[in-house]
Amino acid sequence: MIDKLLLKIxxxxxxSPRNEDMLRSAMTETVDFGRxxxxxxxxxxxxxxxxxxxxxxxRSTWLDNGERQIMEINLPGDFVDLHSYPLGWLDHxxxxxxxxxxxxxxxxxIERMIEVDRRLGRILWFLTMLDASIHREWLVTIGSRPAxxxxxxxxxxxxxxxNVVGLxxxxxxxxxxxxxxxxxxxxGLTPVHTNRKLKELxxxxxxxxxxxxxxxxxxxxLERAATFDARFLFLEKRxx
Amino acid sequence: MIDKLLLKIxxxxxxSPRNEDMLRSAMTETVDFGRxxxxxxxxxxxxxxxxxxxxxxxRSTWLDNGERQIMEINLPGDFVDLHSYPLGWLDHxxxxxxxxxxxxxxxxxIERMIEVDRRLGRILWFLTMLDASIHREWLVTIGSRPAxxxxxxxxxxxxxxxNVVGLxxxxxxxxxxxxxxxxxxxxGLTPVHTNRKLKELxxxxxxxxxxxxxxxxxxxxLERAATFDARFLFLEKRxx
DNA sequence: CGCCTCATTGACCTAGTTCAATTTGGGTGG
DNA sequence: CCACCCAAATTGAACTAGGTCAATGAGGCG
Numbered sequence: 001m002i003d004k005l006l007l008k009i010x011x012x013x014x015x016s017p018r019n020e021d022m023l024r025s026a027m028t029e030t031v032d033f034g035r036x037x038x039x040x041x042x043x044x045x046x047x048x049x050x051x052x053x054x055x056x057x058x059r060s061t062w063l064d065n066g067e068r069q070i071m072e073i074n075l076p077g078d079f080v081d082l083h084s085y086p087l088g089w090l091d092h093x094x095x096x097x098x099x100x101x102x103x104x105x106x107x108x109x110i111e112r113m114i115e116v117d118r119r120l121g122r123i124l125w126f127l128t129m130l131d132a133s134i135h136r137e138w139l140v141t142i143g144s145r146p147a148x149x150x151x152x153x154x155x156x157x158x159x160x161x162x163n164v165v166g167l168x169x170x171x172x173x174x175x176x177x178x179x180x181x182x183x184x185x186x187x188g189l190t191p192v193h194t195n196r197k198l199k200e201l202x203x204x205x206x207x208x209x210x211x212x213x214x215x216x217x218x219x220x221x222l223e224r225a226a227t228f229d230a231r232f233l234f235l236e237k238r239x240x
Numbered sequence: 241m242i243d244k245l246l247l248k249i250x251x252x253x254x255x256s257p258r259n260e261d262m263l264r265s266a267m268t269e270t271v272d273f274g275r276x277x278x279x280x281x282x283x284x285x286x287x288x289x290x291x292x293x294x295x296x297x298x299r300s301t302w303l304d305n306g307e308r309q310i311m312e313i314n315l316p317g318d319f320v321d322l323h324s325y326p327l328g329w330l331d332h333x334x335x336x337x338x339x340x341x342x343x344x345x346x347x348x349x350i351e352r353m354i355e356v357d358r359r360l361g362r363i364l365w366f367l368t369m370l371d372a373s374i375h376r377e378w379l380v381t382i383g384s385r386p387a388x389x390x391x392x393x394x395x396x397x398x399x400x401x402x403n404v405v406g407l408x409x410x411x412x413x414x415x416x417x418x419x420x421x422x423x424x425x426x427x428g429l430t431p432v433h434t435n436r437k438l439k440e441l442x443x444x445x446x447x448x449x450x451x452x453x454x455x456x457x458x459x460x461x462l463e464r465a466a467t468f469d470a471r472f473l474f475l476e477k478r479x480x
Numbered sequence: 481c482g483c484c485t486c487a488t489t490g491a492c493c494t495a496g497t498t499c500a501a502t503t504t505g506g507g508t509g510g
Numbered sequence: 511c512c513a514c515c516c517a518a519a520t521t522g523a524a525c526t527a528g529g530t531c532a533a534t535g536a537g538g539c540g
Contacts, residue, residue: 043471061380064467069384071376086366091373091472114361118354125365126326128372133331135375139300139311143382143428147496179518188383193496210519227304231283232331239523387528403498433528435488450487481539488535495529503520510513 001103002027003208004077004165005051013123013237022120026109027051033096039080040094046084048106052076056178059092060185070186072098072134072159073178077165083128085110098177119240130234137232138174142188145227148198150187152226155207155214159212172216176209183209201225241266241343244317244405245291251404252478253363264359265289266349266388273336279320280334286324288346290314295340296418299332300425310426312374313337313398315419317405323368325350338417370474377472382428385467387437390427392466395447395454400470412456416449423449431465 002024009015033039039050039057057074071092074080080094085107112122137157141150158176159168168174185195202208206222208215216222242264249255273279277289279297297314311332314320320334325347354361377397380392398416399408424434442448446453446462457460461466
């Protein structure tokens with residue numbers, strides 16, 4: 001159930017079997033959400049955090065003009081709203097972009113876990129700071145990269161993140177059941193322009209996104225096109 | 241020394257005198273940085289976090305093409321790199337945009353404080369999540385708002401944040417010693433375009449930015465122009 | 481005075497948008 | 511099996527917000 005979360009954590013920290021048990025036993029209730037359903041609504045007090053175990057979700061808000069801005073794409077193994085623990089509620093919606101399965105972790109249980117093992121608290125804090133780092137990288141993407149590089153960067157990011165949780169094939173191919181409009185709304189582009197630039201990436205032989213699958217044909221070249229530097233994902237193993 | 245930090249925290253949480261003493265006594269060394277100096281360099285292990293007590297700093301990276309993207313503007317009372325505590329190092333530089341004064345808080349001291357009072361840990365975690373919330377709002381700004389609204393939004397944000405630490409005059413006027421280029425690099429615009437749109441805001445009678453001072457003539461109208469909603473700043477007092 | 485940084489303005493250009501039409505590929509009901 | 515429908519992808523053509531380039535001001539200061 002929480003194996004993808006454990007993979008994500010173990011990539012960066014050593015986890016004792018005891019830690020794993022604590023996490024495992026703290027998460028109980030499973031909930032499913034259909035596509036487009038709101039998993040966590042904006043501005044409402046939250047008493048628990050949700051771990052995405054299956055499907056793809058996103059953080060997004062709607063603007064007055066009807067535009068949607070997606071601020072992060074959540075993958076299996078991600079807590080979609082761990083930050084509601086320190087914040088109390090969310091400043092944005094979390095929405096299912098595909099069918100999603102989620103397990104709940106009450107804030108009270110988080111509190112208890114941290115009380116028993118402070119290091120676990122620091123690990124959870126780390127996970128939320130990883131989201132913040134991804135936010136910053138997106139700021140660079142949207143603020144400074146041209147359209148092709150934006151799309152390329154997103155595909156690189158998702159490749160690395162999905163790889164951590166074992167969801168990338170040996171030939172850099174991964175399941176990505178998103179609409180082009182989802183990508184457009186993530187990158188501050190229009191669906192039409194996104195479509196054209198996806199075609200360009202395809203014709204350049206860098207990557208293909210079709211039928212809910214992303215295939216990266218030349219990761220190194222794609223990273224160059226994206227000016228991608230994986231360091232913002234903090235993939236190194238660390239002590240403490 | 242740390243009074244602005246205390247204001248910032250007290251706006252959201254009750255702080256016991258003991259908590260305040262713990263914070264106060266943990267921060268010792270003061271360091272000054274001239275304009276353009278790097279306060280915390282990217283990708284280098286950090287053993288302490290820095291609290292900005294005076295001046296304005298920013299988180300930024302440089303792209304291959306020589307462009308700079310600013311990801312957050314740090315004000316007095318902000319920790320510029322509290323997230324280095326869980327992360328270990330930063331994915332970006334922290335740079336002084338004006339002369340800055342900083343006090344240091346070692347990670348060991350943070351560790352100790354949290355050990356003594358877990359609630360304080362949650363408060364520090366909150367502070368880092370506030371930064372993340374600001375990042376998300378900037379994503380919306382850069383991804384979806386037109387130029388005038390971007391600038392307006394930034395002036396609203398700075399007004400609210402500076403107000404918390406007592407740096408806004410009664411007539412919504414605050415010291416903001418930034419170049420137009422700093423604003424441009426924060427918003428994903430060019431300095432030229434920023435200049436033109438600043439003129440527009442001035443002519444609309446919404447706000448003036450001249451000689452290092454921002455004057456908001458009509459905050460409500462400026463917020464409307466920016467589609468600004470202060471909720472992302474989590475300004476409410478909360479329990480726990 | 482001369483220099484330097486930053487703000488301002490004008491003229492032209494382009495990456496990305498907008499609008500609208502067409503295609504594609506499932507489903508689904510008969 | 512086929513006609514129809516619908517969501518999403520694709521393409522074309524015209525448009526614009528914002529960018530680029532380059533010149534001019536306007537202060538501050540050694």
